Amino acid sequence: MTALAGNNYGDTPVVPAKPDNYLTHGKTIRSWLLTLDHKRIGIMYLVVGLLAFFIGGMLAEVIRTQLLVPQGLIFHGTGSVASSYAAYRYYNQVFTLHGIIMVFLVLIPIIPGALGNFALPLLLGAKDVAFPKLNLISFYLYVVGALLAILSTVLGAVDTGWTFYTPFSIQTESYVVVMVLGIFLVGFSSIFTGINFMVTIHKLRPPGMSWFRMPLFLWSIYATSLIQVAATPVVGITFVLLMMERVMGIGIFNPALGGNPVLFQEFFWFYSHPAVYIMILPAMGIVSEIIPVFSRKHIFGYEFIALSSLAIALIGFLVWGHHIFVNGQSAELDAVFSFLTFVVAVPSAIKVWNWLATMYKGAIVLKTPMLYALSFIVLFTIGGLTGVVLGALSEDVVLHDTYFVVGHFHYVMMGGTLIGFIAGLHYWWPKMFGRMYNERIAQITCVVMFIGINLTFFPQLMVGADGMPRRYASYLPMYQPYMIASTIGAYIQLVAFLTMAGYLMHSLFYGKKAPVNPWGGGSLEWETSSPPPHDNFETTPSVGDPYDYSDLVFDAAVNGYVHIEKPEESLVPVTAPH
Amino acid sequence: MSEAIAINATEEQVARAHLAHHFDTPQQQFDAGTLGMWMFLATEMLLFSGLFCAYAVFRATHPEVFRYAGQYLDPVSGLINALILLTSGLTMALAVRFAQTGKRFALSLCLALTMLGGVAFLAIHAKEYFDNGQAKLLWGTHYAPTVGPNGKPIAPVVGLVPLVVKPKPVASAGWQQLNALGKTGFVVSHSDIMPAPTGPSGVATSQKPAAPENPFQPANVQIFFGIYFLMTGLHSLHVIIGIIVIGWLLIRSFRGEFGPGYNAPVVYVGMYWGVVDMVWMFLFPLLYLIH
Numbered sequence: 001m002t003a004l005a006g007n008n009y010g011d012t013p014v015v016p017a018k019p020d021n022y023l024t025h026g027k028t029i030r031s032w033l034l035t036l037d038h039k040r041i042g043i044m045y046l047v048v049g050l051l052a053f054f055i056g057g058m059l060a061e062v063i064r065t066q067l068l069v070p071q072g073l074i075f076h077g078t079g080s081v082a083s084s085y086a087a088y089r090y091y092n093q094v095f096t097l098h099g100i101i102m103v104f105l106v107l108i109p110i111i112p113g114a115l116g117n118f119a120l121p122l123l124l125g126a127k128d129v130a131f132p133k134l135n136l137i138s139f140y141l142y143v144v145g146a147l148l149a150i151l152s153t154v155l156g157a158v159d160t161g162w163t164f165y166t167p168f169s170i171q172t173e174s175y176v177v178v179m180v181l182g183i184f185l186v187g188f189s190s191i192f193t194g195i196n197f198m199v200t201i202h203k204l205r206p207p208g209m210s211w212f213r214m215p216l217f218l219w220s221i222y223a224t225s226l227i228q229v230a231a232t233p234v235v236g237i238t239f240v241l242l243m244m245e246r247v248m249g250i251g252i253f254n255p256a257l258g259g260n261p262v263l264f265q266e267f268f269w270f271y272s273h274p275a276v277y278i279m280i281l282p283a284m285g286i287v288s289e290i291i292p293v294f295s296r297k298h299i300f301g302y303e304f305i306a307l308s309s310l311a312i313a314l315i316g317f318l319v320w321g322h323h324i325f326v327n328g329q330s331a332e333l334d335a336v337f338s339f340l341t342f343v344v345a346v347p348s349a350i351k352v353w354n355w356l357a358t359m360y361k362g363a364i365v366l367k368t369p370m371l372y373a374l375s376f377i378v379l380f381t382i383g384g385l386t387g388v389v390l391g392a393l394s395e396d397v398v399l400h401d402t403y404f405v406v407g408h409f410h411y412v413m414m415g416g417t418l419i420g421f422i423a424g425l426h427y428w429w430p431k432m433f434g435r436m437y438n439e440r441i442a443q444i445t446c447v448v449m450f451i452g453i454n455l456t457f458f459p460q461l462m463v464g465a466d467g468m469p470r471r472y473a474s475y476l477p478m479y480q481p482y483m484i485a486s487t488i489g490a491y492i493q494l495v496a497f498l499t500m501a502g503y504l505m506h507s508l509f510y511g512k513k514a515p516v517n518p519w520g521g522g523s524l525e526w527e528t529s530s531p532p533p534h535d536n537f538e539t540t541p542s543v544g545d546p547y548d549y550s551d552l553v554f555d556a557a558v559n560g561y562v563h564i565e566k567p568e569e570s571l572v573p574v575t576a577p578h
Numbered sequence: 579m580s581e582a583i584a585i586n587a588t589e590e591q592v593a594r595a596h597l598a599h600h601f602d603t604p605q606q607q608f609d610a611g612t613l614g615m616w617m618f619l620a621t622e623m624l625l626f627s628g629l630f631c632a633y634a635v636f637r638a639t640h641p642e643v644f645r646y647a648g649q650y651l652d653p654v655s656g657l658i659n660a661l662i663l664l665t666s667g668l669t670m671a672l673a674v675r676f677a678q679t680g681k682r683f684a685l686s687l688c689l690a691l692t693m694l695g696g697v698a699f700l701a702i703h704a705k706e707y708f709d710n711g712q713a714k715l716l717w718g719t720h721y722a723p724t725v726g727p728n729g730k731p732i733a734p735v736v737g738l739v740p741l742v743v744k745p746k747p748v749a750s751a752g753w754q755q756l757n758a759l760g761k762t763g764f765v766v767s768h769s770d771i772m773p774a775p776t777g778p779s780g781v782a783t784s785q786k787p788a789a790p791e792n793p794f795q796p797a798n799v800q801i802f803f804g805i806y807f808l809m810t811g812l813h814s815l816h817v818i819i820g821i822i823v824i825g826w827l828l829i830r831s832f833r834g835e836f837g838p839g840y841n842a843p844v845v846y847v848g849m850y851w852g853v854v855d856m857v858w859m860f861l862f863p864l865l866y867l868i869h
Contacts, residue, residue: 127600130610195617203610204600233621237628241808249718250804252632257718258798263635267628535599 021434025534036132037534041139042118043432046425048143049110053418056101057497062094064456064490070477084474091473092159093174099162104183105146107417108275111282112193112228113142115424116221118432120197122525122532123215125206125541130199134192141189148182151175161471163272166253166264170245177246180239187232187239190278194228197221208543215523215546216305220285223309227274227281227316235271238264262328269320277316279413280380281309283420284351287373290427291355292547293521294370295362299547301354308347315344325396334393341391348384352377367519368442372423375450379415383408386461401471404464410457419453422500429504430514434531437507441499449496455489515560520552526561589680589839596840608842615846619853622816626857629809633864636801646795647802648868649727650715655706656866659699660858666695667855670824674848677841682834685844689828692851696821703814710803717807721800732795809861816854823847 022039025031032040066074075091077084117135121128129135152158152175160169160176169176201222205214242264244250251257253264292299299305321329321337329337355377364370386408390396399405430436459482464470468479475483517526523546528537552561593604601607637644673688714722726732827847830836836844 121600130600131614132598132600134614191621195614195621198617199610199614202613203606229617229621230624233624234628237625237812240812241628241632244808249720250808251718251800252636252804252808254718257804258640258801259804260635260639263632267631 019529020533021529021531022534023433023531034136036128036136038117038121038129038132038135039432039532039536041135042114042116044139045109045113045117045142046115048146049106049114052101052105052146053110056098056106057494059094059098059101061490061494063091063098064487066091066094066473067475067483068487070475070480072474075473088473089159092161092471093153093157095471096158096161097153100149100158100179100183102413103162103275103279104186105142105149107279107413108190109142109186109193111279111286111417111421111424112190112197112221112224113139115286115421115428116193116197116224116282119217119424119428119525120200120221121204122431122528122536123218123523123546124200124204124209125524125527125537125543126200126204127535127537129196130204131196134196138189138192138196141185141192145182145184145186145189148178148185152178152182163268164239164242164264165268166242166245166259166261167255169242170254177243180242184236184239184243187236190228191232191236194225194232197225198229201225206540206543212303212306213543213545214306216288216299216302216309217282217285219306220281220288220309223313224278224281224285226310226313227278231271231274231278231317234267235275238267238271241267262324265324265327266320269323270317273320273323274313274316276412277312279417280420281312283376283380283417283424284309284348286420286424286427287355287376288351289521289523290369290373290423291358292362293427293519293549294365294367294373295359296365296520296549297358297362298545298549299354300357300360301350302547304350305354308350311347312344315340315347319344319391322391322396325393326400338391338393338396342388345384345388345391348380352381352384366443368437368439368446369423369427369519371443371446372419372426375446375453376416376419376423379411379419379450379453382458383411383413383415386411399464401469402464403460403468403470406470407457407460407464410460411453414457415453419449422449425504427519428525429507430518431525431530431532433508433511434514434529435507435511436514436518437511438503441503445496445499445503448492448499452489452492452496456486456493457489459483459485459489512559515558517552517561518559520549520554520561522546522548522552589837592837592839596842604839608845611842611846612849615849619849622853623857626809626812629805629812630860630864633805633809636805640796640798640801642796643799643802644868646727647715647799647806648865650710650713650723651806651866652706653866655702656862659702660862662695662699662702663855663858666692666699667852669695670848670851673827674841674844677831677836677844678838680837682831682836685836686828686831689824689831693821693824693828696817696824699817700814700821703810707807715803716800717804718800721803726795806865809865813854813857813861816857820847820851820854823850 022037025037026035032044035041062074066072072088072091075087075094077087117129155175155178156173158172158174158176158179160172160174164176164180201214201218241250241252245253249257251259253259253261255261288299288305319337319341321333322341325334325337355373386404390399390405390408426437426442463479463482463486466479466482468475468482514530516528516530518530519526522544524537524541524543525532527541551563551565553564554560555562597604597607601610669688669691673685673692676682676685676688710716713725714720716722724731824847827836827844830843
């Protein structure tokens with residue numbers, strides 16, 4: 001314990017030689033597992049989520065390897081129809097598990113759970129989320145749900161596809177109940193996270209931070225939470241009914257007992273369509289944070305980006321019928337849902353144009369987070385526009401259940417959500433762990449990733465337009481060139497992800513110490529040390545415009561940005577601790 | 579509510595003692611908890627809404643099933659249960675008030691009365707479930723009653739041959755009511771929706787529906803009982819959870835933990851119990867008072 005020069009806290013006589021941060025605040029495993037600190041819970045979400053992503057990703061590689069040759073490279077019969085059927089069932093299990101893990105265990109929870117938990121109170125200048133215990137419960141519900149998903153796979157893997165359509169999901173001899181129970185628990189984790197974040201944003205904003213002075217990531221998290229709270233209970237009861245079908249034979253969704261299988265589809269998509277906005281909205285929020293920082297320019301059209309998040313959340317509730325266009329829905333409903341599907345594309349387009357306008361005449365810095373944000377704009381735009389194609393009635397009749405849908409969905413989810421997540425991970429990595437990763441390798445990885453994603457998913461759009469159905473374990477030889485290209489793209493992505501895992505792990509131990517503000521961000525998390533202390537802020541930070549960069553200059557001495565006294569009215573006092 | 583009550587210095591200390599580190603004032607903490615509770619209750623309503631939606635869909639497509647099967651339920655026990663829950667709602671609201679004014683004995687009494695109401699509700703409901711089970715008024719393939727709602731035996735179905743039962747004049751009040759409603763004499767009008775095949779294929783047949791085996795009993799009555807057990811079962815589960823949580827409040831109330839300075843748990847549970855009451859006020863008419 002020695003006094004540290006230049007870090008004088010007034011009347012505090014002794015300060016620790018090494019400032020305490022949240023990572024070193026408690027060293028026991030118990031201090032992690034039972035922590036109520038939102039930052040540690042965020043890190044735990046990150047670890048479990050990335051583990052699930054690794055499993056889901058490897059399953060994707062199995063799928064792509066299977067589809068290298070028309071009759072299937074891994075699972076194929078010995079000539080007879082029966083042996084092919086038996087072998088292809090394994091393929092059904094693999095793509096089902098890939099879908100369930102990626103959707104319910106990665107895409108939905110990872111940005112709110114990992115980055116949202118870590119960053120949300122910091123962006124608010126708050127000490128924690130409103131209900132820290134509920135936050136920990138959410139995390140463990142997520143973990144238990146994930147374990148049940150693994151258990152059901154061990155017992156007898158589900159082969160229904162991630163959508164669990166009845167009546168097949170009632171008849172199939174696999175452990176649907178265990179899997180669905182797991183997803184039910186993950187759903188409650190999602191609900192509790194949503195409630196927690198909404199209450200935090202309502203009640204824990206610091207004085208001076210009005211709704212329209214919040215960073216845009218908070219707006220997008222708020223809109224996400226709104227969907228989580230309002231849509232997830234419906235899928236909860238749907239899955240309860242599905243479990244009751246299998247356990248008790250209740251008959252609501254079972255046509256053999258007088259039930260209505262399309263009702264299941266209505267219920268399922270009433271949640272699962274808004275759920276894709278649960279996945280994409282936080283990624284949009286991350287991009288809205290990154291673009292102005294790396295353009296060194298105030299965000300353009302703040303109110304439009306903020307309110308378009310809410311518009312997406314609200315209109316997103318009214319478009320679920322476009323999944324049921326060809327499943328016996330009336331033509332009038334089809335037309336209404338098609339129209340609303342076009343409408344929901346508008347707020348997304350508003351965001352894209354505002355990001356482009358922000359970059360216009362900005363001093364763009366092509367650091368890794370910015371490269372990923374730019375990739376997001378390109379990939380998400382392709383994904384979004386193909387979504388409009390699918391929303392058009394006549395085209396959907398042709399493209400329904402083809403690889404075009406697969407390509408569209410993966411452009412939005414992989415190119416949108418996951419690229420947005422990776423952008424956010426690189427953006428907040430120095431704040432999370434206090435270390436810088438190797439910038440050059442990260443930039444190269446981003447370019448490789450961009451190539452890999454396009455090579456994987458663009459041929460899928462083409463082959464789908466040619467008529468190849470989704471979910472098939474084998475295909476006509478005419479589609480093979482596309483399939484080979486797609487598989488090569490998937491391998492390129494694998495290389496990129498492994499490289500990323502390598503340099504990020506390396507940075508944890510050997511990376512350069514991160515400065516307080518490496519990128520020159522104006523929001524409150526860049527006011528505290530990297531990594532932040534247990535209570536987030538040594539002193540309560542004062543709130544200014546989060547997108548005002550005029551008083552931030554690069555200081556080579558600390559390899560980061562510091563505040564300078566502005567000539568006229570200074571909203572943010574000089575708090576640089578060096 | 580709380581602003582009307584003067585909080586003295588001791589209570590102020592109590593309030594401070596319950597303040598979590600990340601809140602500035604007890605009021606901010608209480609407001610955050612209230613907002614969170616409202617949101618949670620909204621998700622509870624949405625959980626039920628799926629079942630209400632299924633109810634609406636099946637009632638619209640199978641009106642004859644609901645009209646027929648609803649007669650099996652006893653409106654009197656449903657009404658008694660509604661009155662019991664309303665009374666327990668009153669005692670719970672009083673409990674919240676007594677917690678805020680610091681009247682500890684009255685608080686404990688009201689909590690105990692609320693628990694008693696919940697238990698009485700469950701007892702009556704259990705009796706109904708038991709009777710349903712005895713009469714085989716159950717869901718799916720378990721539906722096999724031997725008597726109709728009028729108390730007369732239902733003609734058994736023999737093999738695949740439709741057994742034609744000539745409608746006979748029935749004197750019971752329920753049937754006269756039913757006849758007055760229906761315009762086709764004794765036969766309750768049935769929907770044009772194809773009956774589902776009994777096989778596992780799930781593909782509808784292209785034939786016109788055969789004449790009902792028993793004109794008094796429409797097809798697919800089991801659907802009503804599936805929905806009935808799901809809705810009341812989920813509600814009863816909420817009552818059970820409510821009783822357990824109120825029991826926990828009662829123990830804390832005995833210890834004297836609640837007063838003007840700290841009563842948030844009582845308020846939150848009161849909100850929850852109100853929603854549980856309210857759900858029954860919708861379930862009762864929808865299930866018991868179909869005609």
